Amino acid sequence: MCVWLPEWPLQRIRIVQPEHKHRPTVLYAEASRKGHRIVACCQAALRCGITPGMPLAEAQGLTGTSRTQQAEPLFCEHNPEEDRAALNRLAGWCQRYSPAVGTEGEDCLLLDVTGCAHLWGGEQQLSREFHRAVGQWGLTAGTACADTIGAAWAIARSGESRETVVPPGQQAAVLRSLPVRALRLPAAAAGKLEELAIRRIAQLQQLPRASLSSRFGPEVARRLDQALGALPEQIEPVRLAEPVEVSLEFEYSTGDRGALEAALTQLVEQAVGQLSTSRQGVQQLEICLVHAEQQNTQLTVGTLRPSPSEAHLMELVRTRLERTELTEEVAGLHVTITAAAPLESRQHQLFDTVEHSHTDQEFARLIDRLSSRLGRQQVVRTELIPDAQPEFAVRWVPALDSHTAHRPSRQNRPTQQIQQPPFALPITGPVTWPAAARPLRLPAEPEPVGVTSLMPDGPPIRFRYGDRMQTVGRWWGPERIETGWWRERPIRRDYYRVETHSGQRFWLFRHVTQGSWFLHGEFE
Amino acid sequence: MxxxxxxxxxxxxxxxxxxxxxxxxxxxxxxxxxxxxxxxxxxxxxxxxxxxxxxxxxxxxxxxxxxxxxxxxxxxxxxxxxxxERTTQPATPADRVLSTGIPPLDGLLPDRGFPPGTLVEWLSASPGCGAGTLAFTAAARLLRNDRALVVVDPDRSFHPPALPHLLQPFRPSLPEQTSLLERMVIVHPETERDALWALEQSLRCPAVAVTVCWLDHLRSQVCRRLQLAVETGGGIGMLLRSGECRVDPSWADFRLLVEPLASMSSSSSAFLSAAGSLSADSTWSSRQLRLELLHCRGRLSGGAVELEIDDATGHVRLASRMAPAADSYRAAGA
Incomplete structure (x- = not known):
């Protein structure tokens, strides 16, 4: 059975971002030196006048001026690697229908349903069930069941009907009326056939068989034979990545860190070696130190970017191991790669700055090292929260989690129309203050201070800081910060920015209900 | 004699x-x-x-x-x-020197900026005097080529919203410029040992443009290690320390002392004006401080400037030692 997913990149975007389902979708990619060009667009975008091959700026201009359509088109960057990965994942899902699922081209899946169809009540039922299942996600597909891969592919893509089942041995008859490009021919051969006005497969079959190879190349004859079943063809099944796990049992327990490290180095090397065949890098590594009696010790090491280097991973493991107390001797080791991702491959350009990618890599390594030794939670990025209470105005996000946040985009991305990438930090609410509104150092807990004030609700005149009395020269405020009763600890504070006679600045507040004063930070 | x-x-x-x-x-x-x-x-x-x-x-x-x-x-x-003090240090070529974006500070430095791979100490004479604000203002300008800012904060009291223009791109004309917030990584080490380790790692990393750290106790050997690390990494290390560390020996290439300056307006007028009117324009003013270059390694150095930081914009400029117009205006009872 062949499954054809028309306009797969567009369909994928619509599934990944369901909130934009009803907007016209346009994909663009960087064409060498000419800026960005449109590579694919959906029907709705075509109606706006956008065509593939058009420069991006022109397409944006078109949508900017036309007021007719209600939805603004969604512009996304074309990402063939991601498309490919998604297709492979879908192939993995399709293993419920067939043990051997392969991919063909960029938008087709091949399922070997020989001996499987009766489980679903026949090929017709199997196709129907498949359409029902993928239809739930909003996917459109064309399927065809035939004796040969070539025939199924040709019929599925012909687009005549959504699901076709060709009875056994009938493919030759169905194929005759199909155009020659349904044979998966190389572009050169297809062009030559087009010049000779050979459009249908039937016409091709009438040509003398012996001359086919010499006139159009060997591929034509081979594809024709494959479609008709004269030549065998096999599906190359997609294998989903299996978790990589290696382990080692010691002959006798050891507490020697040198020996442990040497053994770990071997194991990590093995594990990374297994991954490298599929061009993947490690994102998370779990190490289990097996103890004879006590509970096993688990160590987890994460990386910011997928790493293919065992030396780098070992460095991280070593820093973790150094800080782990071994309560008992170790009887064995397990190394599991719990998360892996394909290595990013990027073609270098002639005038590319080598320094740039190098810097990026170095930075990722620094974050890995810091996080593995100090802990994930200690190496953070800042996320601003629109919260009035200063203690809660910042949230710390582990730097390892915000994997792509520090990927400086080098392309000139059009800013407005493109939807915010999912890794962008949310920028909501009033988070910009004038420069001096918040202190640079804000302790987690405000410190009670003794303050002299003229009036009960008035500004501070004098306060005690450390062992010295400070006299207030200038002050600004009060800034009332109050939170709702539904908070666990609601606050009601009057903040004053004060400058002492000597020119130091502090942030003081008065607890409005209790009248007591606190020092909450220095404008350092 | x-x-x-x-x-x-x-x-x-x-x-x-x-x-x-x-x-x-x-x-x-x-x-x-x-x-x-x-x-x-x-x-x-x-x-x-x-x-x-x-x-x-x-x-x-x-x-x-x-x-x-x-x-x-x-x-x-x-x-x-x-x-x-022998002047054995060759002058850095002018195109390699990184400007701090604060012209009076640049003027104070012998090369009119920090050469790459230097350790800078900011000593604040008293808490709340503005050394950190100056350091971060300079740090934001020293970030270049998509490199990062690492802040090592052992006390966990660093409050990023205090930095002005946190979310704005560095050069608004170029959309690929990321904001300071996206380029900043904060490290919260639990012990002093970890803090020093993290600091050294960060200084050594060529992908980090500026490392800022609050650090008071620093042994001479450790300081030398940091200085060598920053030389390897080629970034700028900034240590924010208290004024008491002034007497400690240091390997820092630049030592800058920040002292608070009392504002010129008298307290009574400020008090009256602030208490009398809480209008919007009385909310913002500027603060003044004195910045002294205590030491510059391998160079003859010295000198001090008086600076003024605008509260509303965070702009740093040379202080004018006259009473600000707004204050006298308010003192007049307006």
């Missing part, structure tokens, strides 16, 4: 060799207060002249020095200072 020039120049000439292209060593050194008893702890100032510039050096005495010959002792000390 005046020390003869030949006596001053001799040890240096022997060290550096005749072919060295150095500016002439201080032609003369004059000691003030040299007749004073050196049996007390305190400081002795020595003045020297280098071209037109008068350079002042201060010798601190931490123990009484019961020497019969004060002049000889001071002369020895002055010689030691000069040895440390």
């Amino acid at each position: 005046v020390v003869s020039p030949s006596e001053c120049a001799k040890p240096d000439a022997a060290r550096t060799g005749p072919a060295s292209p150095l500016p002439p060593i201080l032609s003369s050194f004059r000691f003030l207060d040299s007749e004073k008893e050196l049996t007390q702890t305190g400081k002795v100032c020595t003045h020297g002249q280098h071209g037109q510039t008068i350079i002042t050096r201060t010798i601190y005495l931490f123990a009484p020095m019961p020497s019969p010959d004060n002049a000889q002792t001071i002369r020895d000390l002055a010689r030691q200072i000069r040895r440390l």
Whole structure:
């Protein structure tokens, strides 16, 4: 059975971002030196006048001026690697229908349903069930069941009907009326056939068989034979990545860190070696130190970017191991790669700055090292929260989690129309203050201070800081910060920015209900 | 009293060799207060002249020095200072020097900026005087080529919303410029050891443009390690320390002391105006501080500027020592 997913990149975007389902979708990619060009667009975008091959700026201009359509088109960057990965994942899902699922081209899946169809009540039922299942996600597909891969592919893509089942041995008859490009021919051969006005497969079959190879190349004859079943063809099944796990049992327990490290180095090397065949890098590594009696010790090491280097991973493991107390001797080791991702491959350009990618890599390594030794939670990025209470105005996000946040985009991305990438930090609410509104150092807990004030609700005149009395020269405020009763600890504070006679600045507040004063930070 | 020039120049000439292209060593050194008893702890100032510039050096005495010959002792000390100050450091080419974006600070530095791979110490004479604000203002400008800012904060009290223009792109004309927030990584080490380790790692990393760290206790060997690390990494290390560390020996390439300056407006007028009117324009003012270059490694240095930081915009400029117009306006009872 062949499954054809028309306009797969567009369909994928619509599934990944369901909130934009009803907007016209346009994909663009960087064409060498000419800026960005449109590579694919959906029907709705075509109606706006956008065509593939058009420069991006022109397409944006078109949508900017036309007021007719209600939805603004969604512009996304074309990402063939991601498309490919998604297709492979879908192939993995399709293993419920067939043990051997392969991919063909960029938008087709091949399922070997020989001996499987009766489980679903026949090929017709199997196709129907498949359409029902993928239809739930909003996917459109064309399927065809035939004796040969070539025939199924040709019929599925012909687009005549959504699901076709060709009875056994009938493919030759169905194929005759199909155009020659349904044979998966190389572009050169297809062009030559087009010049000779050979459009249908039937016409091709009438040509003398012996001359086919010499006139159009060997591929034509081979594809024709494959479609008709004269030549065998096999599906190359997609294998989903299996978790990589290696382990080692010691002959006798050891507490020697040198020996442990040497053994770990071997194991990590093995594990990374297994991954490298599929061009993947490690994102998370779990190490289990097996103890004879006590509970096993688990160590987890994460990386910011997928790493293919065992030396780098070992460095991280070593820093973790150094800080782990071994309560008992170790009887064995397990190394599991719990998360892996394909290595990013990027073609270098002639005038590319080598320094740039190098810097990026170095930075990722620094974050890995810091996080593995100090802990994930200690190496953070800042996320601003629109919260009035200063203690809660910042949230710390582990730097390892915000994997792509520090990927400086080098392309000139059009800013407005493109939807915010999912890794962008949310920028909501009033988070910009004038420069001096918040202190640079804000302790987690405000410190009670003794303050002299003229009036009960008035500004501070004098306060005690450390062992010295400070006299207030200038002050600004009060800034009332109050939170709702539904908070666990609601606050009601009057903040004053004060400058002492000597020119130091502090942030003081008065607890409005209790009248007591606190020092909450220095404008350092 | 005046020390003869030949006596001053001799040890240096022997060290550096005749072919060295150095500016002439201080032609003369004059000691003030040299007749004073050196049996007390305190400081002795020595003045020297280098071209037109008068350079002042201060010798601190931490123990009484019961020497019969004060002049000889001071002369020895002055010689030691000069040895440390030999101008052996070649000037950094102007295109490699990184401007801090604060023109008065640039003017204070011998190369008009920080050369890459330097350690800068910001000493704040008293808490809340504005050293951190200055350091981060400079740090934001020193970020270049998509490199990162790492903040090592052992106290966990760093509050990023205090930084102005946190979310704005550096150069708004280019959309690919990321904001300071996206480029900042904060490290919260739990122990002092971890803090030093994280600091060294970050300084050593070429992908980090600026590392800022609050650090008070620093042994000389550790400081040297940090200085070597930052040389390897090629970024700028900024240590924010309290003014008490001023007497500690340091390997930092630049030591800057920040002192608060009392504002010019009198307290009563400020009090009255602030209490009298809480209108929007009375909310923002500016603060003044004094920035002194205490030391610059391998260079003759010195000098101080008075700066003013605008509260509303975070802009740093030279202070005008006149009362701000708004204040006098308010003092007049308006």
